[in-house]
Amino acid sequence: MTTVKTLLGLPGLRLRPRAGTDLLDRPVTRIYVTELSDPGRYLSAGELVLSGLLWWREPGDAEPFVAALARSGAAALAASGADSDGIPDDVVEACERHRIPLLEVPIDLSFSVVTEQVVLALAAASDGARKRLQAAADAPVETLLERASTELGLPCWVLSGLGRVVAGVTPLPMPVEEVVRRYAGQEPGPLTLLPVEGGHAVPWLIAVGGALSTAQAELAEELAGLVGVTRARAARPEGELPGEVRVVALRTEGSDESRDVLRELLPGGLLLESAGETSFAATAHWPTEAATELSTVEPLLRAKRILCGVSAPAPRDEAWATARYTLEVAARRAGRVTVVPSNEVDAHTLLLAGAPAGVRAALRRRVLGPLLEYDAEQHTDLVHTVRVFLECSGSPTRAAKALHVHVNTLRYRIGRAGELLGADLTEFTDQLDVYLALRAGDQPG
Structure with missing residues (x-):
């Protein structure tokens, strides 16, 4: 990761810190050259802003310029003196006030040289970041996220389309259901979202806490690919569940997504049968938030409706028959997502639901x-x-x-x-x- 401090060490640039010396660990994602007095609309987070201060005429001019940098989340300002007297005092003061690192560029140094050196440093850092991330390809998702977050300089999460946080380096700053809803509706938000590779009916998403530069986006896509491989590698092998179980019957009307949805809903479950629209699985644990999770993922699926019937704990064959009947009860109720546990169905209704x-x-x-x-x-x-x-x-x-x-x-x-x-x-x-x-x-x- 390239930081402001990294730029201070680039040979031949001779940059000198003038303000914000406690902020030199900020990541730099790109460079932007400007002489506009208010460049706010053109700035992005993480940019090194390079300026010859041609916009500065008198004390007070620095305030709107530096304030715009702060609002955009700029990493730092690199500037050469507006005249032979060097950088004006009010530029230094504004940078201190708005907590923007200020680097002084020698007046005899061409901006083209600065730009070239910074671009090369960013490219080298990007290539190194990808190699370091790829070196952790066999690691758990949590380790991949920690490595990617360090390289990007931004927090990262892996989210399930059901509305679950699979892994994250910090608490998610907004409800995960809201993140999935925004992704389904392609609505802008404070997080950058990328689908994890793998083509599953229930997608996983990479969420990054901020806007990304081109190099950062490429690294995030690399992360998405590695997490996809990890997800496939960690697919649960089939086994047996001892004792009494719940059987869950799930139908995705109009699509063959039931198997993938059921596997994601019950990661510790045992798939019993799958036939396109309808699948059955046995589980020792039924998530109480299942109805909410299925409602969250529904906009991401092709299915016209999601129907789910759940048995009470019982021997497997008995639970299987009950789940089949409760699924038919669900099919006769209105709504795009309907979940019917057996304890919500009267015994006579359960019997009638199973009758032709x-x-x-x-x-x-x-x-x-x-x-x-x-x-x-x-x-x-x-x-x-x-x-x-x-x-x-x-x-x-x-x-x-x-x-x-x-x-x-x-x-x-x-x-x-x-x-x-x-x-x-x-x-x-x-x-x-x-x-x-x-x-x-x-x-x-």
Whole structure:
């Protein structure tokens, strides 16, 4: 990495520090020559600004110029005297005030020589940085990031498209979900983002804490390639999970991304089956933030919807069957991302979700047929009355209150419905059959 101090050691330049001597470790990324009185719009962070001070006419002129350097994050100002008296005092004072290192260029030294020497130093540093980074190619991601951060002079992170920080040298300065959202929408932000190589459905991102020069961007791309190799090398081998497990069923409607998404969601899981849109995996740990993570990655995928069903801990075959049913429950709910754990599904709903649409329709017709026909012919709504009655645990008083009718009216309607159904709606087994048939109609085919 080239720093301001590095430039002081370049042979033949004879640069002399005049201000900011405690700031000489600042990295230099490029050189920019200007004689504008306010060059702010043309400056970038990390630049060495070279000026002959032709814009300086009188005391006070230095303030807007140096302030612009400070706002842009310039690394330093290298200047030759505006006249034979050398650098004006107010330029030195402004640099001290705005904490901009000031290097005095000998008045007999051509700016073309300074520019050439600095460019060569930056090129040599860039080449050395790539070689030092490549030397750590077999190291863990954390080591790669530390090396890259040192070479770039900027903090670095590796982020998962699920909204997880895979590794980082410091705490991320903003929510990781916000970083992924900005990347998905190609929105500008305070971080520079590059995709990690590898072509996974769930991308990893390199995030760098600032704007990059051309040389820095090349080094960041080198980092992205090395992290991609490390990610592929660290792919978890298949194994076995002992004891009871959760099984997770995940469907990416309209795409074959389910396998990659499930592997990223459950890095310690065991893939059980994968068939394009739908994959199953067993896991000892279910992330409580899974719904948020899937919502974060959804804009980065081709899938029209992401559906997920999760079993409770159980023997694998039992958990697998439960996950399959909860996935069907998820498929019948609205939303682009739907996650349904089994504990959110009533037992009868879980059973009905696993039944084919034809079986559910046959159950409804066989049990409720006479009542449905009566309602259609008489323009009544006994089906609704029966449902409210059963959802009130068979209490005439509660059901009558819910329907805003007299309790005797409610009893008459329930009796009439029972006659039509050939069932005793005060008996538990008959109530169960009728309620299952009613709920079967809630399950879209």
